[in-house]
Ligand SMILES: Nc1ncnc2c1ncn2[C@@H]1O[C@H](COP(=O)(O)OP(=O)(O)OP(=O)(O)O)[C@@H](O)[C@H]1O
Ligand SMILES: Nc1ncnc2c1ncn2[C@@H]1O[C@H](COP(=O)(O)OP(=O)(O)O)[C@@H](O)[C@H]1O
Ligand code: SF4
Ligand code: SF4
């Protein structure tokens with residue numbers, strides 16, 4: 011925790027209260043399955059086991075006001091789950107989530123409502139994230155409408171719709187689009203609608219879960235530009251989730267690398283790309299294809315695949331694929347350690363650098 | 369990569385037109401696409417969604433279903449026009465001469481048959497090996513794509529494999545009958561980067577070993593630049609640029625390709641704003657007059673609205689369909705790299 | 707999708723003979739339901755208009771027929787055509803009303819089961835499963851023997867028989883919809899569950915119900931006719947088509963066939979039309995595999 015807090019203050023001048031502070035976030039999902047699937051035999055005796063997905067296992071980080079923190083990692087490593095726990099789509103199984111200083115981890119629906127004016131979310135799928143039966147103006151107005159109704163304002167609906175039309179123009183659509191349905195728009199335009207919806211309550215933090223992954227490159231560039239313009243204009247902080255390192259390199263101030271529900275490394279952007287420390291980060295950078303052959307520095311090539319989140323390996327989460335793994339890695343789980351320069355790494359090699367050789 | 373003295377092409381696609389006659393109008397998904405492929409050559413078919421990449425792939429395999437139809441053009445495989453071949457003939461060509469690898473491995477694997485049965489069927493159809501020989505071949509093939517305990521895995525069903533493993537199985541099946549051409553449609557798009565890099569490495573190695581030619585369909589220029597010899601860029605069903613991969617990506621001459629390359633964030637040359645192509649791909653049923661790229665093109669002039677540009681040599685080894693191609697070496701990002 | 711679908715829908719409809727035939731029959735039935743009593747030559751419930759001397763007249767085109775009674779008369783001298791016009795109204799309205807009730811209840815239960823899951827879901831779905839393991843007719847018959855006759859009782863019985871199919875369908879679609887990001891977006895916007903269900907889930911699970919509801923009206927008309935035929939359906943004062951058949955059935959084999967055959971044909975036509983149209987709807991609205 012302290013490490014990432016320091017990292018945050020390294021990139022912002024005044025160490026004001028962070029916009030978002032996540033401490034030891036845990037999210038488990040019990041898998042509800044039929045009796046037959048749960049039945050196992052141990053020593054000849056039948057036993058019912060409840061399997062649990064360990065989606066997020068003690069993740070800590072913080073985001074300063076106006077900062078962009080990117081989370082990267084392969085699919086299933088828990089990026090979206092972190093996002094959705096913070097957005098309180100899920101109720102976290104453990105840990106603390108402080109938004110603008112307020113711990114919202116255990117808030118109920120009613121207590122959460124005012125917090126939702128400070129934090130909104132942009133989703134990955136431009137098709138599934140908009141209700142096909144709602145007009146664009148109502149989609150965009152929805153979060154604001156809830157806030158206006160909470161405050162008991164008169165003419166809430168009309169006000170929210172007016173604001174929605176103005177927002178559509180801000181994100182590059184126009185007022186005529188307000189009365190249309192989502193299917194009449196292209197993927198990029200739909201993503202703009204989703205961004206307008208998130209902006210409607212004028213939040214300080216936007217959680218963006220792979221906002222450009224479903225888009226073509228030329229459209230992806232448009233949306234990234236728009237998001238950066240909006241950050242400058244409204245002082246937004248982003249939790250930006252992506253699996254695309256070139257996108258992250260472009261947009262992030264700081265980057266966290268996740269593997270199997272653990273945060274294995276966090277560092278300021280340039281440092282992460284120039285001096286990655288964790289073996290997984292290094293493998294990820296090696297694997298990413300680039301259009302520029304000169305950028306290609308294959309250091310670690312990974313074999314095998316990510317283990318199941320149903321049965322985490324003992325010790326280090328990465329040891330089943332790590333080329334450096336040794337006995338300590340199976341016995342002891344490494345924790346994030348500050349290695350200076352705002353970088354923190356969860357790997358035993360930090361203590362035993364002489365082993366960092368294939 | 370000298371094109372003039374290239375060997376006789378394995379595949380020669382001439383003016384291919386594949387249209388879909390839908391209720392709301394004719395979708396000219398592929399409208400006059402031509403390219404050639406030499407034996408052993410790896411070609412990338414790139415462009416944004418809806419450009420017609422997959423339809424070209426399906427056309428090559430005769431997999432276009434109504435309301436779609438190959439309206440015209442020729443697909444010459446070793447001189448034989450397979451655009452007009454009978455279904456009977458196409459069945460023999462598929463798998464044996466041309467194999468296809470899809471984005472979602474589940475679409476090409478039968479979920480209720482073991483992997484072994486599916487591989488065996490392929491060999492039964494296209495070879496006259498006896499059972500023991502077929503089994504040995506299957507095991508060897510699975511091992512060659514990096515699947516351990518292959519004899520055991522033959523009895524497994526596709527859902528018992530992870531996504532990356534399934535794609536390995538699909539590749540193994542595709543390579544079984546030693547086809548001369550492999551069409552791979554976004555073979556790694558559904559996979560994670562570390563798995564993608566494993567699969568790409570595997571495909572590159574196996575294809576080099578077997579000497580097959582490959583068409584790699586993808587929207588990812590980075591993947592293309594690591595894999596292919598030659599690139600064909602599609603936009604709205606037409607070829608807009610073609611040339612050796614390195615040159616096309618380093619310094620394209622068509623404004624669309626230029627825009628595509630520039631919209632990819634470049635870590636070496638980070639700008640506050642990315643270069644972006646304005647607007648979006650037009651509705652293919654309702655294309656602008658003249659050049660389809662005109663409404664988004666920074667170089668467009670009056671002529672572009674009147675005459676559709678034809679593919680012609682522009683600079684060096686590149687050809688583009690553009691009245692005002694980028695002939696000067698701009699090399700904004702490309703030059704530093706050279 | 708609205709406009710495209712609408713126009714494509716019409717386009718396909720115009721090319722589908724059975725869809726057109728089905729629609730024509732349904733339209734005719736609707737006209738009968740709306741205006742039947744106005745054009746009926748006689749009010750069959752008004753005893754003062756009946757004359758016993760007119761009893762058992764055959765249809766007008768048969769020897770001994772009376773031009774006043776196009777389709778003949780029954781034992782009380784009641785005009786069969788008028789009875790059918792009135793009876794169609796009773797049958798159709800029962801079918802539609804029961805369908806609406808079943809659809810409402812089934813949809814609400816399906817939404818709750820799918821949205822909240824857990825015990826509530828398990829309970830609702832077990833009840834549904836048990837009910838599905840008996841034929842609807844048997845359940846309806848059992849309920850009617852327990853309740854006694856009456857239009858209200860028929861409606862209740864049909865509703866209890868019919869809700870299950872909606873509940874199961876809606877639960878399935880709800881499970882699919884709540885996975886989608888727009889429902890999560892509604893949570894992030896701060897909407898209460900009730901609002902999410904009403905504004906987001908409900909409108910997106912209705913489409914498949916249209917087909918079920920259409921076909922169910924036909925099924926209900928048949929069940930009601932069967933119940934009435936067996937004497938446990940509507941009361942004699944408001945005869946439905948089923949009751950008309952029953953009344954005529956006693957004399958059917960003495961050659962006085964018209965009193966039950968014409969109401970029977972009417973039911974057949976009505977249900978046939980509904981099913982033709984239902985089949986067309988199913989092809990059109992089902993997730994397109996084209
Ligand atoms: N069965 C079909 N019926 C009607 N139109 C079709 C059909 N299949 C493809 N098309 C149209 O043909 C055009 C080209 O489609 P295609 O799938 O080849 O694009 P692509 O370049 O492979 O895109 P992507 O990157 O999304 O896979 C699109 O406009 C598409 O809508
Ligand atoms: N609602 C859920 N129920 C059960 N498991 C879940 C649920 N959501 C996510 N998971 C599991 O949690 C892990 C992390 O998922 P996710 O956060 O979506 O990963 P990412 O966004 O990094 O691809 C995966 O193993 C996934 O299957
Ligand atoms: S702790 Fe061990 S297994 Fe984990 S990343 Fe470091 S060296 Fe590899
Ligand atoms: S032909 Fe004209 S509009 Fe088309 S790409 Fe070239 S310059 Fe642009």
Ligand SMILES: [Mg+2]
Nearest residue numbers: 086089090220
């Ligand atoms: Mg995700």
Ligand SMILES: [Mg+2]
Nearest residue numbers: 421422423553
């Ligand atoms: Mg495609």
